[in-house]
Amino acid sequence: MRKIRSRLLLIGVLVIGAIWALIPTNSTIRVRDATTGRMKDSTVRRVPINLGLDLQGGIHLALEVDQSKGQVPDPAEAIRRAERVVRTRIDEFGVTEPVVQVVGGNRLIVELAGEKDPSRAKSIIQRTAFLEFRITDMKNLFRDAIPQMDGALRAAGVSPTTGGGGAATPSAVSQLFGGDTSKAKPAPGKKGKTPAAAPPKPDTSFLNQPGALSALLFQGSLPGEFLVPEEQVPVAESLLARPEVQRLMPRGFELRWGTEVESRGARPYRALYAVEEKPIITGEELEKASARRDQLTNQSVVDFVLSRRGGRIFERETARHVNDYMAIILDGRVQGQPPVIKSEIGQRGQIELGNKSLQEANDLALVLRAGALPAPLTIVEERTIGPTLGRDSINDGIRAGAVGVILVVLIMVIYYRTSGILAVAALGFYALFTLAGLAGFGFTLTLPGLAGLALSVGIATDANVLIFERIREELQHGKLVRTAVDEGFKHAMSAIVDSNVSTALTAFILYLVGTGPVQGFAITLIIGIIASMITAVFVVRTFYMIWLERRPDMVTLSI
Amino acid sequence: MLRLFANAKYDFIKWRRWAYALTAAIIVPGFLLFLVHGLNYSIEFTGGTLIQVETHTGVGTGKIRSALDAAGIHDAEIQTFGADSVFVIRARLSGESRSIEGGGTQQTAQAVSRALDAGIGAGQYRIDRTEAVGPKVGRELQGKAFLAIFFSFLVTLVYLAIRFEWRFGLAAVLATFHDILTTIAFIRYLNLEVSLIVVGAVLTMVGYSLNDTIIIFDRVRENLRKFRRQNLYEILNLSINETLPRSVLTHGTTMATTLALVLLAGEVLRPFALVMTFAIFTGTFSSVYIAAPVLMAIEKRWPGKDARGARTLRPAGTAAPETPPRSPEPQPTR
Numbered sequence: 001m002r003k004i005r006s007r008l009l010l011i012g013v014l015v016i017g018a019i020w021a022l023i024p025t026n027s028t029i030r031v032r033d034a035t036t037g038r039m040k041d042s043t044v045r046r047v048p049i050n051l052g053l054d055l056q057g058g059i060h061l062a063l064e065v066d067q068s069k070g071q072v073p074d075p076a077e078a079i080r081r082a083e084r085v086v087r088t089r090i091d092e093f094g095v096t097e098p099v100v101q102v103v104g105g106n107r108l109i110v111e112l113a114g115e116k117d118p119s120r121a122k123s124i125i126q127r128t129a130f131l132e133f134r135i136t137d138m139k140n141l142f143r144d145a146i147p148q149m150d151g152a153l154r155a156a157g158v159s160p161t162t163g164g165g166g167a168a169t170p171s172a173v174s175q176l177f178g179g180d181t182s183k184a185k186p187a188p189g190k191k192g193k194t195p196a197a198a199p200p201k202p203d204t205s206f207l208n209q210p211g212a213l214s215a216l217l218f219q220g221s222l223p224g225e226f227l228v229p230e231e232q233v234p235v236a237e238s239l240l241a242r243p244e245v246q247r248l249m250p251r252g253f254e255l256r257w258g259t260e261v262e263s264r265g266a267r268p269y270r271a272l273y274a275v276e277e278k279p280i281i282t283g284e285e286l287e288k289a290s291a292r293r294d295q296l297t298n299q300s301v302v303d304f305v306l307s308r309r310g311g312r313i314f315e316r317e318t319a320r321h322v323n324d325y326m327a328i329i330l331d332g333r334v335q336g337q338p339p340v341i342k343s344e345i346g347q348r349g350q351i352e353l354g355n356k357s358l359q360e361a362n363d364l365a366l367v368l369r370a371g372a373l374p375a376p377l378t379i380v381e382e383r384t385i386g387p388t389l390g391r392d393s394i395n396d397g398i399r400a401g402a403v404g405v406i407l408v409v410l411i412m413v414i415y416y417r418t419s420g421i422l423a424v425a426a427l428g429f430y431a432l433f434t435l436a437g438l439a440g441f442g443f444t445l446t447l448p449g450l451a452g453l454a455l456s457v458g459i460a461t462d463a464n465v466l467i468f469e470r471i472r473e474e475l476q477h478g479k480l481v482r483t484a485v486d487e488g489f490k491h492a493m494s495a496i497v498d499s500n501v502s503t504a505l506t507a508f509i510l511y512l513v514g515t516g517p518v519q520g521f522a523i524t525l526i527i528g529i530i531a532s533m534i535t536a537v538f539v540v541r542t543f544y545m546i547w548l549e550r551r552p553d554m555v556t557l558s559i
Numbered sequence: 560m561l562r563l564f565a566n567a568k569y570d571f572i573k574w575r576r577w578a579y580a581l582t583a584a585i586i587v588p589g590f591l592l593f594l595v596h597g598l599n600y601s602i603e604f605t606g607g608t609l610i611q612v613e614t615h616t617g618v619g620t621g622k623i624r625s626a627l628d629a630a631g632i633h634d635a636e637i638q639t640f641g642a643d644s645v646f647v648i649r650a651r652l653s654g655e656s657r658s659i660e661g662g663g664t665q666q667t668a669q670a671v672s673r674a675l676d677a678g679i680g681a682g683q684y685r686i687d688r689t690e691a692v693g694p695k696v697g698r699e700l701q702g703k704a705f706l707a708i709f710f711s712f713l714v715t716l717v718y719l720a721i722r723f724e725w726r727f728g729l730a731a732v733l734a735t736f737h738d739i740l741t742t743i744a745f746i747r748y749l750n751l752e753v754s755l756i757v758v759g760a761v762l763t764m765v766g767y768s769l770n771d772t773i774i775i776f777d778r779v780r781e782n783l784r785k786f787r788r789q790n791l792y793e794i795l796n797l798s799i800n801e802t803l804p805r806s807v808l809t810h811g812t813t814m815a816t817t818l819a820l821v822l823l824a825g826e827v828l829r830p831f832a833l834v835m836t837f838a839i840f841t842g843t844f845s846s847v848y849i850a851a852p853v854l855m856a857i858e859k860r861w862p863g864k865d866a867r868g869a870r871t872l873r874p875a876g877t878a879a880p881e882t883p884p885r886s887p888e889p890q891p892t893r
Contacts, residue, residue, distance in 0.1 A: 054756075057638065083693075102693035103609060109692070385647070386639030389827055392621030396825035400832075403823055404816030411812050415561055448759030451831070455763045458813040459770060462805075465812075466774065469805045472562065495777035499770045502718050506711040506766055513707035521759050525766065 004549060007542040014534070015429070018436035022047055048439045050113065052446030052520070053099060054388040058113040061122065062381035064106060076105050078375040083108055085373050086125055089366065099388075108377065111385055113444055120363070126377055127331060127367050131283030133314075134256075134275040136224030136325040136338055141250035142274035143219065143226075150211020152244040158212050212239055220271060222325050222338065227269035230261055236272070252277050256327065258334040260354075273334050275327045280317035285310025289368040291361035300353040300361035304368065311347030319344035330364070389447065401454075408461060416468050418558035422543045423464040426535040430460050433531035438524065449524040452507075456528025459500065463536035467492040468559055481557045485544050489537070496537065504529045564803040571799045571847055572792055572855070578848035582741065589744020598746060601634055601754035604701075606694040607651030608667035611687040614644050618679055623648065626678020628826065632670060634752050649692060664691045696755065704758055708739070708765060715769060723780055726857045731772045734850035738768045741841045742834065751830040760831050764838030767813075771806070771846040778802050779854075791858055795851045810843050 025048050065075040065082070072078050079102055086108065087100040099111035112121055137143070216236045217226040228236045239245060240255060249255075258271030288305040306314055318326075318341050327338040328351050336354055353361050387394060409427075412420035434453065438445055471488030479487065504526055511522035548554065612623075620637045623646060627635050635650035652667050668689040675684055712732045719728030742764055746753065778798035786794060817839060820832035 060640070099695050101606075101695045104690035104692075107690075383641040385641075386620070388636055388638055390620035390624060390637045391639075392619065392624060393825050393827035396823065397820070397828050400820045400823035400825075400828070401816075404819040407815040407819060408812045411808070411815065415808060447756045447828075447831075448762075451756065451759040451763050451835070454816065454835075455766055458767070458809070458816075461812055462770070462774075462809045465805050465808050469802075469808075472565075472804075473801075476565075491781075494781075495774050498719075498722055498777055499773040502715050502773055503766045503770050505714045505718055506769060509711040509714055510707045510762060513710055514703050518704055518707060518758070518762065521762055 004542065004545050007538070007545070011429075011539060011542060014433065018432045021436040021440040022049075022432075024048070048442075049435060050442065050444040052444045052449070053111055053113040053385075054447050055394060055445065055450075056113060057384065057386040057388075058111055060381070060383045060385040061110045061112075061125070061379055062103070063108040063110060063125065063377040064380050066376040066378040068378075072375045075375070079106055079108055081374040082377060086110060086377075089124055090121075107380070113446075122379065124363060124367065126379070127373070130331055131286060131368060132279035132329045133281050134277075134279045134327050134329060135321050136222065136327055137250075137253055137274035137276070138223050138324050140223055142224065142253055142255070145248050145250055146214050146217065147211060149245045149248050150213050152248060153212045153239065153242070156242070156244050158239065158242075213245070217272065218269070222340075224274040224325065224327075225338070226272045226274070227262075227264065228272055230268040230270050233257075233270050250274075256329055256332060256334050258336075260336065271334065271337070273327050273338065275329070275334075279329075280321070280326070281306070281310060281314050283368060285313070286368055289365040291358060291365040293358050293361075294352075297352075298355075300356050300358050302351045302353065302361050302365045302368070304349055304351065306347045306349070308347070314349070315344050315346045408457075412461065412464075416559055418547075419468055419471075422540055422547075423461065423468070423536070425543070426464065426539045427457070427460060429539050430457070430528075430531050430535040433534060434524075434528050437527035437531060441523075441527075443523050443527075444520060445524065446520045448518070448521040452521045452523075452525035453528050456525055456532050459503065459529060460532030460536045463492075463496045463500075463532060464540060466495055467536075467540070471557070471559055475557065475559075481554050482548055484557070485548065489541055489544075493537070496533070500529050500533055562804060563807050567800045567803050568796075569800060569803075570796055572796050572852055575848060575852035578844075578852070582737065582844075582849070586737075586740045586744050589747045590740065593743055593747045596747070598743075598753045599750055601752045601757075602636060602649055602651050603695045603755055604753070605651065606692050607649055608664045608671075609688075609690045609692040610648045610650065610668055610671050611640060611689075612646045612648060612675065612684050613687055614646065614679065614684040616644050618644070618684070620646070622679060623675070624826070627671065627674050629678060630670065630674030632667075632674060633826070634754075635671075645687075664689060704762075708762075711765070712736070719773075719776075723776060726854060726861070727776050727780075729857055730850050730854035731769060731776065733853050734772050734845040735765055735768050737845050737849045738764055738838070738841045741845075742838060745837045745841075746834065749833065751833060754830065756828070756831040757834055760834035760838060763835060764842060767838055768842035768845060771809075771842050772850040774805070775799060775802055775846050775851065776854075779851075791855050795855060799847055799851060806843060806846075810839055814839050 063082075063086075065072050065078050067075070083100055083102050087098075090098045090100065090110070090112070098113070099109065101109045101111075103109050110125055213236075216228055216232050216239070218228070219225070220227050253274050254277050256273050256275055258273060261268045261270050263269070285307045286304055287307050287310075289302055291300065291302050293299070294301045321341050322343060324341055325338040326341050328335045335351060339352065351364070353364070389397075409424050412423050414420070416423065434456070443449075467488055470492040471484050474484035474487045474491075475481070507522040507525040507529070511519050511526070514522065614623075620639065623637050624635065627633075627637075627648070627650065632650050632652065635648050638647050639645065640647040648671060650667055650671055652663065652670060668686070672686060712735070715735075716725070716728040716732055719725075719731055739761070742761055745751075746757070751757065775798055778801055779794060782789075782794045782798050782801075786797075789797070814836065817832055817836040820828060821836055824832055
């Protein structure tokens with residue numbers, strides 16, 4: 001009796017756990033706004049089982065090569081290469097069995113099943129992932145050019161912005177020079193030189209007044225770093241893009257914005273870096289990248305390994321630049337604050353992402369691993385899309401499946417009578433556990449997955465058939481009911497275990513080697529096999545124990 | 560108590576040569592056809608034409624599909640696109656017209672348009688765009704699926720070598736391989752379309768067939784320990800007969816499910832259901848007529864140390880003594 005109680009307790013815990021996993025939760029889906037016709041994110045409450053594109057539909061994205069920022073010589077070739085890269089990236093993103101398809105030679109269709117986080121998916125698809133390491137402006141050449149640029153801007157009729165905080169802080173650059181604790185050269189000497197070196201001075205009064213740029217750019221804590229008040233970023237961007245400013249840019253240097261907004265005092269600032277034009281190394285030499293959380297500093301870190309050749313170049317360059325700052329630039333954006341090169345670095349290195357989440361670090365590692373897009377892609381169309389199979393086929397399939405299940409139940413109950421009812425009840429538990437397994441691990445259920453489930457239902461019934469037939473054999477040999485049940489379970493076990501383990505091993509290999517649909521099949525099959533082992537063997541055995549406990553004098557078994 | 564085939568004593572193994580001949584008669588022509596014509600891959604693998612259609616309300620995917628089917632365009636994918644009245648149809652023409660380079664898109668669009676004229680009426684819809692689409696599934700899927708099956712065979716061999724004996728593993732893998740060949744032949748005979756879900760059905764078949772073979776082998780393993788005087792021929796027959804009630808019932812229930820799918824699940828799922836049904840048939844057949852006789856053939860070709868054959872197939876884990884120990888009692892199975 002105590003044995004039964006602990007078994008029932010375990011089953012109870014499993015059932016509660018399964019129901020817990022199936023409680024409807026909030027999830028974000030992408031829907032079309034009925035009034036505006038635009039796409040928007042919407043939150044719905046539903047059972048957390050993800051259905052694939054074939055069963056549920058999802059979002060449809062059409063992507064084209066973005067030519068706005070420069071001509072791409074062969075867009076058709078670029079799209080074909082992008083197809084491969086996007087497919088790898090999405091496959092690594094999770095088992096969602098996406099559609100990645102070239103259309104009409106110049107467009108790429110990406111379809112994702114009811115994607116939980118559409119914006120994250122989109123950013124992963126679109127990221128070009130061009131990684132480069134560049135040394136910052138160690139000699140402060142850009143800073144020294146700012147007054148000249150201000151002069152040029154003044155000549156062009158641009159005055160310092162009024163309103164906003166930038167202009168309210170006069171001569172920000174010179175003020176911050178004093179506080180510069182980095183290894184920047186002493187500011188005053190430089191400062192004296194600059195006006196003298198400046199070309200014709202149309203108006204000397206600008207020396208006392210802050211220029212348009214120097215009012216916006218605050219020297220940061222390391223050479224080549226400037227801070228711009230967040231709300232002034234667009235202004236600074238447009239000023240810096242003007243031809244008269246570009247002309248005065250120190251040779252061999254470029255400006256790159258940082259990714260992060262940091263607060264100095266009460267105001268948010270964005271970092272701007274003057275970096276060397278030529279990278280010391282690019283992501284092409286990158287071979288591996290993986291994300292982790294640093295145990296000591298609790299920072300998210302991406303470890304990377306360079307190719308042999310890349311390692312040699314990197315070692316030579318970093319040796320040349322010891323004590324310099326190196327900006328890590330991804331897709332033109334400086335990631336975090338440039339670290340100082342403490343000593344020469346070889347094939348292995350790491351990118352510290354500070355307090356960013358591990359997921360972001362994972363996404364970065366993923367994009368670095370999966371390779372760079374040959375050209376930037378832009379989303380030209382976004383729509384919700386219905387299931388690939390079509391609603392008509394799904395309804396037919398559900399009806400046919402229901403008929404199939406009814407047939408199985410009828411056969412089991414007619415053939416095995418009360419024992420058959422126990423087996424059917426166990427199948428109910430099986431369905432609950434399997435669905436909970438799919439929900440708990442966040443797997444996507446597709447039609448090949450349903451095939452896997454159907455197979456595991458067959459395996460679950462088969463396990464009961466094996467046990468029941470064995471009990472019948474034992475009864476035929478003249479054994480008592482109780483002994484026959486015990487022996488039946490005992491002898492059927494080796495067949496059940498061996499057949500299930502080898503099928504599960506096969507499924508596991510399919511998962512490791514296969515892609516999308518093959519993996520979906522394998523995962524549902526593995527979950528189904530585990531659930532069927534629990535229900536067909538453990539649950540049915542418990543049912544029998546209770547039955548025999550209640551009717552100890554039973555002479556013939558209803559089987 | 561309702562019992563089917565209880566205490567049967569059929570001589571299954573006697574018919575093995577007929578079985579070999581039958582299976583060869585299925586596989587060889589089917590495989591030759593496969594080598595000459597290849598398989599009929601679905602639009603997911605080949606690509607085709609994408610047609611965006613806007614209709615008036617009340618036209619569902621079912622209606623469009625029956626219109627296309629009536630015009631002989633069978634493997635179209637039809638999805639709602641944004642609104643309920645906008646559809647994306649991915650279709651391709653069957654037969655020779657498919658091979659026309661470039662011109663295929665226009666022709667498919669025209670064929671679809673004619674089909675819609677007949678099915679939902681001219682002027683009742685508008686074609687928004689037609690474009691050629693590439694395959695949805697990369698070629699690598701095919702290679703990877705085969706690679707996956709190959710590796711799963713290796714793992715099965717190793718597992719069965721540990722739990723049973725290497726001869727059992729080899730026989731089981733050969734039987735499963737036989738099933739893959741017959742299934743490819745079956746798909747070729749009916750010229751079924753190989754879509755992703757059909758690939759799923761083939762994988763299911765691999766699992767099912769392996770499962771079934773191991774159930775019979777488990778009984779063989781047990782009987783080899785129990786009946787020390789009988790030869791392998793007798794033991795195989797005995798084991799198949801003993802597991803016959805189970806086989807009939809299990810295959811009966813699964814077959815009932817797949818036949819329900821064949822009859823009721825509609826055009827799109829039918830190839831899948833047909834392959835599943837055939838898979839149960841061939842899986843059962845091969846467990847009895849391929850796995851068991853092949854095990855016997857392997858044993859004959861590479862006999863163990865005991866010339867009597869059956870005795871050399873020792874249960875796993877026991878040592879291999881020069882003269883096998885005599886155990887008066889049947890050993891309990893593990």
